[in-house]
Amino acid sequence: MIKKVLTWLGIAFLIFFIAFNPDSAADVFQSLGSTIGDIAEGFGAFFTNLVA
Structure with missing residues (x-):
């Protein structure tokens, strides 16, 4: 009930x-x-450097 009220x-x-x-x-x-x-660019760079 509270969750629904807070959402609205x-x-x-x-x-x-x-x-x-x-x-x-x-x-x-x-x-x-x-x-x-x-953030997405950072994750991409991390995984690129991890694999390379």
């Missing part, structure tokens, strides 16, 4: 954040995407 509150906050601060929301998502890309 998180979704509502996300919609609110995007609707009222679109520039800030775009910056946050761009930063998250960049971080995930950097």
Whole structure:
């Protein structure tokens, strides 16, 4: 029950954040995407060096 309520509150906050601060929301998502890309690149380099 609590998990469902927290999930809906998180979704509502996300919609609110995007609707009222679109520039800030775009910056946050761009930063998250960049971080995930950097992590993936690091894993790729690690496995490349591990095999080579």
